[in-house]
Amino acid sequence: MTTAVIERKWHTTAEVADMLGFGLSKTKMLVLTGEIRSVKVGRNRRILPAWVDEYVERCAAEAEDMRWSA
Template structure:
């Protein structure tokens, strides 16, 4: 029997998880979402963020200077 060495990567992140990835607070993450600097999708009443969108945001910030 083989034991997986890594957990499967999530397809979507909760806002708290995206904030943790960016090392920012939850309130700041919601500010970024409201300003449309970071994109998200809505499923029912829940907001979810694609990991690729977090990476794209980081890339934009890195080249903004």
């Protein structure tokens, strides 16, 4: 018998805050301003792992651009 491993498809705002090492308020602001994409499911916001990766990659690219322009 094989056991299927179900991976999480969505993250809560609190989980994303923990992953990024940010406070919950900062993460909620990033979601509200659209810097981190999210969808509303009922009364809650949910964030795909790929959207967290997009945010991190965008921040890293901006930091790299600033490094070379300084």
